[in-house]
Amino acid sequence: MTASPHVIFDRVSFSYGDRSVIPELILALSERRVGLIGSNGSGKSSLLRLIHGLAQPTGGTVTTVGLNTKTDRKKIPSRVGFLFQDPDRQIIFPTVGEEIAFGFEEQGMTRQEARREALAWLSRYGKSHWLERGVQELSEGQKQLVCLISVIALQPGLILLDEPFASLDLRTRLAFARQLEALPQPLIMASHDLDFLARFDRILWLENGRIHADGPPEEVLAAYDAAARAQPEIIP
Ligand SMILES: Nc1ncnc2c1ncn2[C@@H]1O[C@H](COP(=O)(O)OP(=O)(O)OP(=O)(O)O)[C@@H](O)[C@H]1O
Ligand SMILES: [Mg+2]
The missing domain is CATH 3.40.50.300 (P-loop containing nucleotide triphosphate hydrolases)
Structure with missing residues (x-):
């Protein structure tokens, strides 16, 4: 405790x-x-x-x-990660790479750094080929994986x-x-x-x-x- x-x-x-x-x-x-x-x-x-x-x-x-x-509502998203039950309520960007990179940009990385970091996280799950994939082309489980990676990657x-x-x-x-x-x-x-x-x-x-x-x-x-x-x- x-x-x-x-x-x-x-x-x-x-x-x-x-x-x-x-x-x-x-x-x-x-x-x-x-x-x-x-x-x-x-x-x-x-x-x-x-x-x-x-x-x-x-x-x-x-x-x-x-x-x-x-x-203090506005301060919470940078400190607390949230995975929605329904991935479609979580996803805001068209591609997997953008979706994962967004949080890194919010943390102050350049677009290029954020994209590199997103690729590194996708690679950990053997999904580096998803970087340019349209999120809406993924299955429910695949979307859920993208959302989970997005949350965990930011280390809230x-x-x-x-x-x-x-x-x-x-x-x-x-x-x-x-x-x-x-x-x-x-x-x-x-x-x-x-x-x-x-x-x-x-x-x-x-x-x-x-x-x-x-x-x-x-x-x-x-x-x-x-x-x-x-x-x-x-x-x-
Ligand atoms: N947008 C909404 N408008 C009105 N009532 C809602 C809304 N969302 C949930 N509720 C009601 O609030 C109660 C709790 O719902 P909640 O989604 O928190 O349950 P849950 O335990 O997460 O269920 P589940 O296991 O199905 O995910 C339910 O009675 C539900 O009908
Ligand atoms: Mg529920």
Whole structure:
């Protein structure tokens, strides 16, 4: 556990219009690896969006890496990486090279340096031939890989990942899992991949925007698995 929490929720509530998604949440996260699990619609993506300041609380305060997500919102993207659940919401440039290079340019590199760096990162995954590829010509899993590389390459102080493995093939998933495990920065990750989360430090199980269980993976994942198996009839 690190000394000070990298995320603090102080009596945070969140609604879409008049629909309450998170009633009231008090939370401090200081572990290196935090996993978010829960049914579809339980609030995992909403929680990650609140942490990054992409969504603003209806009540209360979110503090991420020491920054108030409302008043310091503009400072957060350079400190905190965010991988969207849907790559199409993340991608803004036409080519893979431009997409990855953009963050490096934002960090002050020249266009040429940024392009070189993007190529180096693509090469690590055996994808140097993707540099000029149109992002929209890639498959869902390939797009997800480009987005993951874009986030990790910038080496942010905190990384938020919303179901990063959903569309990746087994080999790419294993390669990425190994890399995520080796990263020094703290990670907060929503996932349905319970095997990967088993090595995390802390698991939050959300249901209806509330924390249903919170603890080490051996307890929380086992309870989640048992609950899902005990109620298979709720799955249509
Ligand atoms: N843009 C939106 N407008 C209105 N309601 C929304 C919107 N996005 C999400 N919600 C609602 O907020 C709740 C939480 O959604 P959220 O996307 O955070 O869940 P999740 O746990 O990430 O689900 P999943 O496992 O399917 O990704 C759901 O009830 C959902 O219907
Ligand atoms: Mg989600």
